[in-house]
Amino acid sequence: MTGGAQARPGGAVGGSSGLVAGGLVVTAAVLAHGLPSLMTLRRLRTAVAPRLAGVGRADHVALTFDDGPDPASTPQFLEVLDELAVRATFFVLGSMVRRSPGLAREVAAAGHELAVHGWDHRPMLLRGPMSSYDQLARTRDLVAETTGQVPAHVRPPHGVLSSGVLAAARRLDLTPVLWTAWGRDWTATATPQTVLATLAPDLRGGATVLLHDSDCTSAPGAWRSALGALPELAARCDDAGLVLGPLADHGLRPRRAQLRISPFAAGYVSG
Numbered sequence: 524m525t526g527g528a529q530a531r532p533g534g535a536v537g538g539s540s541g542l543v544a545g546g547l548v549v550t551a552a553v554l555a556h557g558l559p560s561l562m563t564l565r566r567l568r569t570a571v572a573p574r575l576a577g578v579g580r581a582d583h584v585a586l587t588f589d590d591g592p593d594p595a596s597t598p599q600f601l602e603v604l605d606e607l608a609v610r611a612t613f614f615v616l617g618s619m620v621r622r623s624p625g626l627a628r629e630v631a632a633a634g635h636e637l638a639v640h641g642w643d644h645r646p647m648l649l650r651g652p653m654s655s656y657d658q659l660a661r662t663r664d665l666v667a668e669t670t671g672q673v674p675a676h677v678r679p680p681h682g683v684l685s686s687g688v689l690a691a692a693r694r695l696d697l698t699p700v701l702w703t704a705w706g707r708d709w710t711a712t713a714t715p716q717t718v719l720a721t722l723a724p725d726l727r728g729g730a731t732v733l734l735h736d737s738d739c740t741s742a743p744g745a746w747r748s749a750l751g752a753l754p755e756l757a758a759r760c761d762d763a764g765l766v767l768g769p770l771a772d773h774g775l776r777p778r779r780a781q782l783r784i785s786p787f788a789a790g791y792v793s794g
């Protein structure tokens with residue numbers, strides 16, 4: 524699920540000046556590590572960091588799902604998306620891909636984009652830089668090995684960023700993307716109607732919509748509210764002249780340089 528994980532360790536300040544200075548250094552380091560987590564605040568990041576929030580092409584709405592792939596629910600999403608002829612981006616957990624590699628392959632084979640959520644769902648703010656890198660690298664590599672598709676986007680659990688996540692994303696060539704609209708589909712009381720009503724004020728061209736194709740971190744069966752909202756969500760976008768699709772088509776990152784071997788030279792050119 525998402526929602527803001529607010530745990531934030533503070534620096535201890537001791538009685539002597541040395542301890543105070545040490546405490547301040549620790550506090551400054553913790554704050555610097557956690558500063559990007561302010562971007563968890565959706566309206567703030569949409570205003571000050573629109574690309575990070577997922578504000579994309581004006582004629583496009585990005586449809587994204589977190590927490591799968593889950594054999595109990597993801598196949599139903601694939602079926603409905605197929606009926607609607609809509610492709611989406613699935614931010615997967617490495618632990619879930621390891622459990623259901625065949626399902627991850629089905630998601631890719633249906634034309635959807637796979638992206639990195641994390642290996643498990645613990646907030647990245649509670650991890651150091653090495654652990655954050657390990658989470659993202661293991662998940663990216665497993666998705667690539669399993670599906671043949673190299674992920675291009677990352678959204679850490681709970682949408683909580685840290686300096687470690689941003690550094691790891693840069694090293695792994697993953698573009699961080701959070702969301703501009705959510706359906707609060709992870710709660711026990713969510714229904715397709717509440718999901719649509721929650722999405723409505725923020726559903727516009729350029730939006731990135733967050734839903735969940737698994738309840739592995741949320742209320743049991745909550746995914747049914749997201750699933751039930753999909754046909755009407757697609758219809759509303761269609762009525763507004765907006766194309767509903769994956770982040771890959773949202774215009775957030777330049778097309779990856781295509782490396783190709785030149786038949787006439789022992790080198791490569793990019794194009």
Ligand SMILES: [Zn+2]
Nearest residue numbers: 524589590680
């Ligand atoms: Zn999640």
